[in-house]
Amino acid sequence: MKIFSFTLPLAVGGLAAWLTMGSMSQYAALVQPPLAPPAWIFPIAWTILYALMGWASLRVRQSGSPEHKNALALYYTQLAVNFVWPLLFFRVGLYGTAFWWLILLLALVLVTARAFYRIDKQAGWLLVPYLAWLIYAAYLNAGVWFLNK
Incomplete structure (x- = not known):
């Protein structure tokens, strides 16, 4: 279970990265908002975040709580x-759609973090970063959406 907990989010992130390979040059060519990081930051940040997700999911899975299955269902969702x-954003270039999809993701992660916290x-707390x-x-x-219309 430990290996699954850590490899699942890393595999999801790795597959998404593979499917969007080569798009960072397109991203770099876009007009960037202030405080945009250099492209090399993204894989480092996401690797750390995926590892923290895996650690959090392992703690919930091993908790023995009767609510762990519901919390993990939120996590998988x-x-x-x-993944999408x-x-x-990168593969299709639908920046507006990607923004609203990201808001959905943010809401789901907030609900997941609350379920994990309970x-x-x-x-x-591992999901706060x-x-x-x-x-x-x-x-x-x-x-990017507003600056590159």
Whole structure:
């Protein structure tokens, strides 16, 4: 279970990265909002976030709580929604659609973090950096959307 907990989010992220490979040069060519990071930051940040997600899901899975299955269902749902966002943004270039999809993801992660927190406080806190990054990503997504119409 430990291996599954960590490899699942990393595999989801890795597959999304593979499917959007080569799009970072297109991204770099876009007008960027202020505070946009260099492209090399993204894979580092996402790898850390996916590892934290895996750790949080493992804690919930091992908690023995009767609510762990519902919390993990939320987790898997947000992971699926997370997988689609880079395809919308990088692969298809639907910046407006990607922004609203990201808002959906942010809401799902917030609900997931709350569910995790009720089961295991540390698991809930492990998702806080992910929430913070998604807020930042929404800012970047909105900026790209408006600056590149």
